[in-house]
Amino acid sequence: MKSTRWTVNLYDWLKGLIMFVGTPVLTLVQQEIPNWTPWLSDHFGKSGAIIAQAALGAMITYMLKQLATDDTAVAIKTLAKQDVTIKDNSGDAPKQ
Numbered sequence: 001m002k003s004t005r006w007t008v009n010l011y012d013w014l015k016g017l018i019m020f021v022g023t024p025v026l027t028l029v030q031q032e033i034p035n036w037t038p039w040l041s042d043h044f045g046k047s048g049a050i051i052a053q054a055a056l057g058a059m060i061t062y063m064l065k066q067l068a069t070d071d072t073a074v075a076i077k078t079l080a081k082q083d084v085t086i087k088d089n090s091g092d093a094p095k096q
Helices: 010-036 038-044 046-067 071-081
Strands: none
Touching: 010 046, 038 046
């Protein structure tokens, strides 16, 4: 479901709500990571906690991106640009 230019639909509001709730939670979790990772700090110093914070931020960002991506639709569009005929298991081309 896509919004047209200068409009906001229900799906956009739900994504905004997820960001509204998720951002402060992620910030609080990232601030607590240095307390949770004494063994990282023992081996790598303060940079161990920073690495853990970056890794957590990257993981959350990737997961949110995956929630918003329809891999099948992206693959079909990519193949269609290359003039490849896509067929299902019965040998029929899907309707677009």
